[in-house]
Amino acid sequence: MSKKDRMGKTTIYDVAGAAKVSLATVSRAINNPEKVKPETRERVLNVIEELGYKPNAFAKGLASRKSTTVAVLVPDMSRASIAEMMNGIADIARVYKYSVLLYILDEEDSSEEEILREIIAAQVDGILYLNDEITPQQYDFLLNIEREQQIPIVLTNTTYHERDDIPSVSIDYERAGYEITRKLIEEGRKNIYMVSTVRKYMVNDLKEKGYLRAMEEAALTPQIMRTSGRITVNTEHFHEYFKHHSVDGIIAVRDSIAVSFINVARANDVRVPEDISVCGFQNTKYARLSRPNLTCVDVPIYDIGAVSMRVLTKLMNQEALDERIINLDHGIVSRDSTLND
Amino acid sequence: MSKKDRMGKTTIYDVAGAAKVSLATVSRAINNPEKVKPETRERVLNVIEELGYKPNAFAKGLASRKSTTVAVLVPDMSRASIAEMMNGIADIARVYKYSVLLYILDEEDSSEEEILREIIAAQVDGILYLNDEITPQQYDFLLNIEREQQIPIVLTNTTYHERDDIPSVSIDYERAGYEITRKLIEEGRKNIYMVSTVRKYMVNDLKEKGYLRAMEEAALTPQIMRTSGRITVNTEHFHEYFKHHSVDGIIAVRDSIAVSFINVARANDVRVPEDISVCGFQNTKYARLSRPNLTCVDVPIYDIGAVSMRVLTKLMNQEALDERIINLDHGIVSRDSTLND
DNA sequence: GCATCCCATGAAAATGTTTTCAATTGATTT
DNA sequence: AAATCAATTGAAAACATTTTCATGGGATGC
Known part of the structure; x- marks a missing residue:
């Protein structure tokens, strides 16, 4: 398979050359198909398939200033609830084609600000914040990121004193x-x-x-x-x-x-x-x-994760939110450790 | 704090300007500190601190052809062992300054190959594979990635019939x-x-x-x-x-x-x-x-995660491995569900 | 038959780093 | 004093995309 031979090394130049079009057209054929004549598009797409071309994510991210990546900031992953929320998050992220960058807060080095800076440098399109041990300073810092960096943030399974500057998904x-x-x-x-x-x-x-x-x-x-x-x-x-x-x-x-x-x-x-x-x-x-x-x-832990990821996609797409504080329904499961009638 | 004001928008140009040096020197001050005169380095580092500068990960990845990112492929995160391994992985990743891209396999859509293709396109430097439900086809596919793409892979908490084509970290x-x-x-x-x-x-x-x-x-x-x-x-x-x-x-x-x-x-x-x-x-x-x-x-679940991440860093650095099948020590904890003497 | 507009395309700029190579400086050797 | 060498630095190329702007060619309107 010639596809595998060159897999990964092929650039947009190779595609452009082989399809006898310019770089711009190749790019458009991929990202804005409607802007290129059907037959040209067809030709380009065939060449892409032929060469097994995959756009370099870095160049793409650099040029477009979008990463289609979200950062998820969690404390200790071994907490059952955190892990289950990750399942929900990952499932929805996949549906909307976002990659998930995972940041686990270290118990000791409380360098949360440091990590957030890293996250910003990673150019993520959005942030899911799952740390319910949030302080006023941290909240302000998050708010600042949202404002200055224009990076949407969603608080997952936590809220901050009924404030809705940062949207949240949780239960009541x-x-x-x-x-x-x-x-x-x-x-x-x-x-x-x-x-x-x-x-x-x-x-x-x-x-x-x-x-x-x-x-x-x-x-x-x-x-x-x-x-x-x-x-x-x-x-x-x-x-x-x-x-x-x-x-x-x-x-x-x-x-x-x-x-x-x-x-x-x-x-x-x-x-x-x-x-x-x-x-x-x-x-x-x-x-x-x-x-x-x-x-x-x-x-509904899984749902909290899933819904907050969904909310984040909306924010990243500049869509309006019906409500900024979302409380999912909870229930009470009566089992044998209490007196039931 | 002026630090916060400009957070994230600062580029290497700003730093170079403020420190009155060239881009190259700033880059070196960060990545090869020994190659720049101590006082210059000091000055540059101060400016970096001052401006809260963080290198843009995309530009960095593009120029260096390294992502300092690893992909972690896991099944269901809600399994306690998987979650705890993530803790170990993340801690070591942090030490070696790698970011972690998380991919959770979906129960139904067994599109593992599709996910792996995605991972390749994401230009990760290495892959941690935590799925112990591995089939011959999957193993071959992984092997192919390792060979063709030159992306190191480590099997975490699993082994494949004593084969060591792909290094593994587990217990016996x-x-x-x-x-x-x-x-x-x-x-x-x-x-x-x-x-x-x-x-x-x-x-x-x-x-x-x-x-x-x-x-x-x-x-x-x-x-x-x-x-x-x-x-x-x-x-x-x-x-x-x-x-x-x-x-x-x-x-x-x-x-x-x-x-x-x-x-x-x-x-x-x-x-x-x-x-x-x-x-x-x-x-x-x-x-x-x-x-x-x-x-x-x-x-030692945490350690299995941590060690496999460490092994992966070695592979990514082209360092030699002492052994390709690493079995950590395990123990037996005698408690009250068995007859103890 | 001419002006206008739109569509498809390409050239080139922009994105923010790293890295190569050359130049400068200062110290050491002869 | 000249020559050599190492250390430090800067200019510019390279990285692989997207995006802006310009252009040519049809089609459309009058």
């Missing part, structure tokens, strides 16, 4: 927090704790808000315990903490934390759900692998 | 399978089953081989059950299957499958580990969230 975590708390209250639970994270995540903040609202509404005393996401740490922590507190309901901000808690409870001969109801957030595989099966808020 | 899954089986045999288990996947993954194949070797060596009858990775499916499957078989040992090819199995066993009043020992593979979070805690083969 405040309402979800409220609803799941209501559920336990309606079960008759009184001492309902929320187990949240030490680190300040925007979405966990919202979950807490919803929890607080429900508790106050019911004239119950809210209690938020903050722990680490790491199993060994929080297991120890739970033992210690609940030795001194009486609890009959737990709402964890993540499934894995809820499962961790269930394990500790049962190790202490506390029955779930008879003595204590436990719920999580997300509906990950953990929820279904735990015993008892975990009741939790069902977050 | 055959040995791991053998060892974990030996462990159960030494516990005195006789009816040890391996629970593997219906789909043909290279690494599961190796695990099975090791299992078979240990069983045959011990003159026990090997039994391999194949199931789906999906919880709802395999739960049902387990119930049905083990109603008709007597079993005292289970080796699952994934932690989540093992946990699934434990749940089914306990639901049927089979005690773990008294009546039956259960082990998994990988040592994921699932293993520690299950009750009893899961004994499993400890696979």
Whole structure:
């Protein structure tokens, strides 16, 4: 196959030469087919096929100032929710023919600004921001990028204090927090704790808000315990903490934390759900692998990824957005870790 | 900050102008610092910092014919092992200043070749291949890319029938399978089953081989059950299957499958580990969230990602490899789902 | 039959780097 | 003092596209 022999080395010059047209025509035949006479186009396209020509992405990007590439900025990929969002993102990116550049924030070197500069230098057409540990400085920095660089950004699975300068796709975590708390209250639970994270995540903040609202509404005393996401740490922590507190309901901000808690409870001969109801957030595989099966808020993680990528394509195409803060529907999956009627 | 004002629009010309040197010197100050006089370099670097200059990746790629970008081809990102490998890959990529282009294979459209063509067109310097469901055709295709396109490839967490045309980084899954089986045999288990996947993954194949070797060596009858990775499916499957078989040992090819199995066993009043020992593979979070805690083969997933990225950088730099099939060390974590002395 | 307009095309500029090659400078050797 | 050499720098070419602008040739309108 002569196609393979030269595969990759053929340039637009070779095509132009072989098709007896100019560079411009070849370029047009590829990118603006309607602007070249059908028979010329045909001829050019045949030569392209013949030579196995693929435009050099760099030259193309340089000349057109477009990359058809988006950057996805995520914290720790091993979080189940992040990974699943990536699936949604990648699927939609593929549909719209965008490539995905992945940037994983390093735990230690908090050089997020550095990474963003890199992203800008990479000339991406858009940015998906999945870090829900966002600070005011970071938000401003993002805003600045959007404004100065004209690079559209979408916040995925996070929002920033109801501001819509930067569009976001998420669920209404405040309402979800409220609803799941209501559920336990309606079960008759009184001492309902929320187990949240030490680190300040925007979405966990919202979950807490919803929890607080429900508790106050019911004239119950809210209690938020903050722990680490790491199993060994929080297991120890739970033992210690609940030795001194009486609890009959737990709402964890993540499934894995809820499962961790269930394990500790049962190790202490506390029955779930008879003595204590436990719920999580997300509906990950953990929820279904735990015993008892975990009741939790069902977050459409894949869809959040997919929709935010879709929104980003719209922004990159200068299309109008119906709304800049998009909250997808969530649900509550009642399983065996809570009292169900 | 004037840094932010001009962020991203600054070109090498601006830097050269401000530092009163030529383009070439700026370029050298960045890429070959030793070739420019220390004080000049200092001055240039200051200006770069001052202006927040970042070289345009396209221009750079075009001129240098290097992209400092690698493509990572993965199946379903929601598999815990894949996600964790991404962490390792990204960390090392960052160290060596490579960007990561992510390609997630779609479940249905098996257009892997199409994706690989895309990857080639993207002008990546190297490819990390994480799909352990590799067929002979796919292997040949990869080989062809490596040869014709001169794009180095590394197989991550998979190997292909001991061939080393394409370098690989993994663990010795055959040995791991053998060892974990030996462990159960030494516990005195006789009816040890391996629970593997219906789909043909290279690494599961190796695990099975090791299992078979240990069983045959011990003159026990090997039994391999194949199931789906999906919880709802395999739960049902387990119930049905083990109603008709007597079993005292289970080796699952994934932690989540093992946990699934434990749940089914306990639901049927089979005690773990008294009546039956259960082990998994990988040592994921699932293993520690299950009750009893899961004994499993400890696979250094992060390291596999990190090392394969490191190997790829060597290949991209034309450095020699000590060995083309790299097997990292694995371990066996004894927890409570097996009888330990 | 002439002016006008549009369509298809090509020439050349523009994109922002790296790299080659030549030139300059300053130091060292003879 | 001349010659050699190394270190430093700059000018310009190269990289492979897209895009702008100009041009020639038909077709259309009057």
